[in-house]
Amino acid sequence: MLVVGVKVLMSLALLFSYPLTVYPVNKTIEKYLFGDMPKTRKRQCLKNVSRLVNVTITTVFAVLLAQMLDKFVSLLGALICSPISFILPCAIHLKLGAKKGEKLSLVNKALDWFIVILGVGLMVLTM
Secondary structure: OHHHHHHHHHHHHHHHHHHHHHHHHHHHHHHHHHOOOOOOHHHHHHHHHHHHHHHHHHHHHHHHOHHHHHHHHHHHHHHHHHHHHHHHHHHHHHHHHHHOOOOOOHHHHHHHHHHHHHHHHHHHHHO
16 A cells, blocks of 8 residues: 555656656747747647647657666666766866866866766766
8 A cells, every 4th residue: 555655646646747857948949940930829729739749748758668668768768867967067167167268287188078077988888
C-alpha cells in the first residue's frame, strides 16, 4: 500500500511540475517563431498550436520511453549533467576573465582547460 501511495504522489508531483518545466521551452520557441509577428489573434492561435505540438511530442516520448526510463535518464545525465558540472563553469571562468580585462595566470588557464577536456572526455566515456 505504501509503494502504491508513493507512486501516486510521484505521478502527481510530475503532473503539477510539468507546466513549470515546459514554460521556458515554450517561451524560447515562441521567441524564435513569433518574435517579429505583430500581436494579433492569428499569432495567439499559432502560439497555442506550437504549445500543443510541444506537449504532444513530449507525451509521445514519455509513452515510448516508459519501458527504458533508466537508460534514457542515464543518457541525459551523461549528455547534460557532465557539461553543466565540468565544462560550463570553466568555460565561463575563462570567458569572464578575458572580458574583465584581467589576465588569467597560466596556471588558471591550464587548469580550466584541463577540466574542460576532462569533462568532454567523461561525457564521451559515459555515453
